[in-house]
Amino acid sequence: MLQKGQPLGAHDLSEAEPTVTHMAIAELHRNGQIAHVVSQNCDGLHLRSGLPRRSLSEVHGNMFIEICKGCKPPREYIRLFDVTERTSLHRHKTGRTCTKCCHDLNDTIIHFGERGTLKSPLNWTKAIAVAKKCDLILCIGSSLKAS
Numbered sequence: 001m002l003q004k005g006q007p008l009g010a011h012d013l014s015e016a017e018p019t020v021t022h023m024a025i026a027e028l029h030r031n032g033q034i035a036h037v038v039s040q041n042c043d044g045l046h047l048r049s050g051l052p053r054r055s056l057s058e059v060h061g062n063m064f065i066e067i068c069k070g071c072k073p074p075r076e077y078i079r080l081f082d083v084t085e086r087t088s089l090h091r092h093k094t095g096r097t098c099t100k101c102c103h104d105l106n107d108t109i110i111h112f113g114e115r116g117t118l119k120s121p122l123n124w125t126k127a128i129a130v131a132k133k134c135d136l137i138l139c140i141g142s143s144l145k146a147s
Contacts, residue, residue, distance in 0.1 A: 013063065014081050018049035021141060026050045036130040042109055057123035061108035065121055066094050070103030076120065083107050090114065 018026075026049040028034040038057045039046055044064040046056050066083040068075040075098060077083075084107045086095045092106040110116040116124065131137065 012082075013043055016043060016045060018045045022046060022049035022051075025140075029055055035134065036126060038127045038131075053121070054126075056121070057127035058108075058121040059116065059124065059127065060110045061116070061118075062121045063107070063109060065108050066096065066105040067108060067118065068098035068101060068103050068105055070098060070101045074118070074120075075100060077105065084109055 022045050025034060025037060025046070029037070029051055034055075036055050036057065037046055037051060038059060040060050042058065042060045042063045044058075044062050046058070047053065047062070063082050063084050064079050066077050066079065068077075077096075083094045083096075083105075087093065087107045087109065089111040092109070093104045094107055096105045097103065098105060108118055108121055110122070116122045119125070
């Protein structure tokens, strides 16, 4: 639509579905041709495509996951809705509390200028380990530019 000069308008990302590319990546993983996916997207579509969490590093977080840092290890809540409606740069409390310990829940989004320290869903340790021993890295669907 943008290429045709038409505005996108407001859309609810919770209704987004994985693309053919997401599904192809998940299938390549199931066939053993892809070991790990590192994604800059926070839309959760790789998980919805069936890619297992252990094989995914979401380095900018996931807008459908909130965590309790009060629980050890941190308890994750995977939601069907965008948990970031009340969050922003350096403000990550979602307004909900943990059902186990009553601590505030936080989103997992990493904004520009922030350093991601969460083990999951960021999974930097696995991303680095896999990158060090892989034969090939594919960069798909990104200009890798920040604007």
